[in-house]
Amino acid sequence: MKNIIKGRAYVVGDSVDTDVIIPARFLTTDNANELAAHCMEDLDKDFSKKVKTGDIIVAGDNFGCGSSREHAPIAIKASGISAVIAKSFARIFLRNCINIGLMVFVCDMKKDTRPGDEITVDMQKGEIANARTKKIYQVKPVPEFIKKIVSSGGLLNYAVQRRK
Amino acid sequence: MNYVENILSHASGRKSTSAGEYIEARCDTVLMNDVTGPLAVKEFLKRGKKIKNPGSVVIVCDHFTPNKDIKSAENVKFLRDFAKKQKIRFFEIGDGGVEHVILPEKGIVKPGDVVIGADSHTCTYGALGAFSTGVGSTDAAFAMLTGKIWFMVPEVMEFVYSGKKGKFITGKDLILLTIGKIGVNGANYKAMKFAGPVIRALSMDERFTMCNMAIEAGGKAGFVVPDKKTAEYIKGRPGKKARVFADGASAQTLKMDISSVKPLVAAPHLPDKVGPAAKMNKVKIDQAVIGSCTNGRISDFAQAAKIMKGRKISAGLRCIILPGSQQVYAEALKKGYIETFLKAGCVIAPPTCGPCLGGHMGILAGGETAISTTNRNFVGRMGATSSRVYLASPYTAAASALRGRIISPEQL
Structure with missing residues (x-):
């Protein structure tokens, strides 16, 4: 697992729900690339054109609230987003990210982050830095049990490895 | 524990x-x-x-x-x-x-x-x-x-x-x-x-x-x-x-002491934007949806039918009734609720999630407004991103369907 994640910030507000992350009209497929083409479409129709591989979503409270559709984190991951940082996450969305291996960090930094800021996450140190503001934030530590799932490469790999 | x-x-x-x-x-x-x-x-x-x-x-x-x-x-x-x-x-x-x-x-x-x-x-x-x-x-x-x-x-x-x-x-x-x-x-x-x-x-x-x-x-x-x-x-x-x-x-x-609570509605675009239905009378509606995993059971239809009995929904409004199951549908039919809804001018859909999540059977066009007994009113939830959904009880949704605007059932 990489210990440093670096990318440009894509900033969103509070309670970004899974219906805007991937609207129901696209839920007849689970193809990651098809989903990515419509990611965040109802919030920002140019999202898929704007984001570059490695970008980091920086959000406020309650990111990913609403439906349990795993299509939402799949769409975000396949868009090239390397991590999502939010003040808080809705729980089903957070589980889904852990289970599919999309990196998520709980950190309250949205209010002083601007779109395009260079963000660096140092997972070893548990720190996030904003290059423009020179601010350094502490990440909420990850429980051991969750670390095991993530280091196995997701929940199902964890299940298979444990079976051996 | x-x-x-x-x-x-x-x-x-x-x-x-x-x-x-x-x-x-x-x-x-x-x-x-x-x-x-x-x-x-x-x-x-x-x-x-x-x-x-x-x-x-x-x-x-x-x-x-x-x-x-x-x-x-x-x-x-x-x-x-x-x-x-x-x-x-x-x-x-x-x-x-x-x-x-x-x-x-x-x-x-x-x-x-x-x-x-x-x-x-x-x-x-x-x-x-x-x-x-x-x-x-x-x-x-x-x-x-x-x-x-x-x-x-x-x-x-x-x-x-x-x-x-x-x-x-x-x-x-x-x-x-x-x-x-x-x-x-x-x-x-x-x-x-x-x-x-x-x-x-x-x-x-x-x-x-x-x-x-x-x-x-x-x-x-x-x-x-x-x-x-x-x-x-x-x-x-x-x-x-x-x-x-x-x-x-x-x-x-x-x-919570609920003695003074009046019928409530959640306004777009989050379920916590809650206020009394009686204070939202200016909101004109194009569609009413009654059903879903939230309010698609027999007593929900009993409540809606009680309001609609012998009355007609507002001209130019669509009211979609979605029984939550085949069993609920059969019971609503037996109790006469389906007939009440049909006579009021509603359309009866098969048991499905349908419009609740913007799937089918009642998608909203741009700028349209619905009152719905479902659970979410997020942006684009029931259709176009410029459409709006207000969440309410079957009583309130039915009363609003009759009036063509959001009202409290007490205002009928």
């Missing part, structure tokens, strides 16, 4: 558990639908051949059924074939309906069970005293492989309702009141316990409505500790026996 801790320690084979601990628990029921199921099954099939505990797995195709297009038809076919091969329960549309309406109806969920569903409204079954929560497709695949699920044991946030319930006040109004008070993430990660004299007197249907919307406050689960009404509900239904667990102290308690 409280009720949730007791259920989860039993299900994880431990002597005790407490809030904040990570556990692996046995799943009594694992539910999937036509949106989340295909992904779960594909992930399962990459790593396993036979479901660990086939008796626990249930598939209900309800989101885009009757199949709205070729892709959704292929998804349902894929799940039907998988169910046949694995010998798991699969409900055809003629014997089914909306997942969270039919599982209790058919006796699949019982008090004390641990239920996971790859659908966020799986929290509905807390009304029966199950520990029941929504998860993703990968979790469902894991549960098919192992028979288990990982959880963090949640804290219990208790809501105690007292006072005299006003006319036209339903479980929907109480849960909207609660979400309005604590916000859309006010109960994030927590189990919401609904208690007090008002809940004890509340029908099972309305308890289902309240637990169903726990997720709209971020809740991991919603529940009512089983009582006489629960026992009456499960009596005579097939399936295994209920498990009985003791309750204990909650981490947090919120008391």
Whole structure:
């Protein structure tokens, strides 16, 4: 697992729900690339054109609230987003990210982050830095049990490895 | 230990558990639908051949059924074939309906069970005293492989309702009141316990409505500790026996006197934007939707029919009635509610999630407004991103359909 994640910030507000992350009209497929083409479409129709591989979503409270559709984190991951940082996450969305291996960090930094800021996450140190503001934030530590799932490469790999 | 801790320690084979601990628990029921199921099954099939505990797995195709297009038809076919091969329960549309309406109806969920569903409204079954929560497709695949699920044991946030319930006040109004008070993430990660004299007197249907919307406050689960009404509900239904667990102290308690509460509505675009229906009279509506896993049970249609009996819906308005299950449909027909709706000018749709999530059977055009007994009013939830959804009880939705504007049923 990489210990440093670096990318440009894509900033969103509070309670970004899974219906805007991937609207129901696209839920007849689970193809990651098809989903990515419509990611965040109802919030920002140019999202898929704007984001570059490695970008980091920086959000406020309650990111990913609403439906349990795993299509939402799949769409975000396949868009090239390397991590999502939010003040808080809705729980089903957070589980889904852990289970599919999309990196998520709980950190309250949205209010002083601007779109395009260079963000660096140092997972070893548990720190996030904003290059423009020179601010350094502490990440909420990850429980051991969750670390095991993530280091196995997701929940199902964890299940298979444990079976051996 | 409280009720949730007791259920989860039993299900994880431990002597005790407490809030904040990570556990692996046995799943009594694992539910999937036509949106989340295909992904779960594909992930399962990459790593396993036979479901660990086939008796626990249930598939209900309800989101885009009757199949709205070729892709959704292929998804349902894929799940039907998988169910046949694995010998798991699969409900055809003629014997089914909306997942969270039919599982209790058919006796699949019982008090004390641990239920996971790859659908966020799986929290509905807390009304029966199950520990029941929504998860993703990968979790469902894991549960098919192992028979288990990982959880963090949640804290219990208790809501105690007292006072005299006003006319036209339903479980929907109480849960909207609660979400309005604590916000859309006010109960994030927590189990919401609904208690007090008002809940004890509340029908099972309305308890289902309240637990169903726990997720709209971020809740991991919603529940009512089983009582006489629960026992009456499960009596005579097939399936295994209920498990009985003791309750204990909650981490947090919120008391509400509801005597002065008037019919409520949640305005776009979050379920916590709650205010009295009577103060939203300027909002003109194009469509009313009555049904869903939130309010698609027989007493919901009894309430709507009571308002609509002998009256007509406003000219130029569409009112869509979606019975939650075939059984509810049959009962509504027998009791004359369907005839009331038809005479009022409503259209009756088959049991399906349909427009609730913007699937089909009543999608909104740009700029249109709906009042709906469903659970979410997010941007674009029922159609165009510039459409708007107001959430309300069946009484309030029916009254508003008659007037063509949002009104409180007291204003009729």
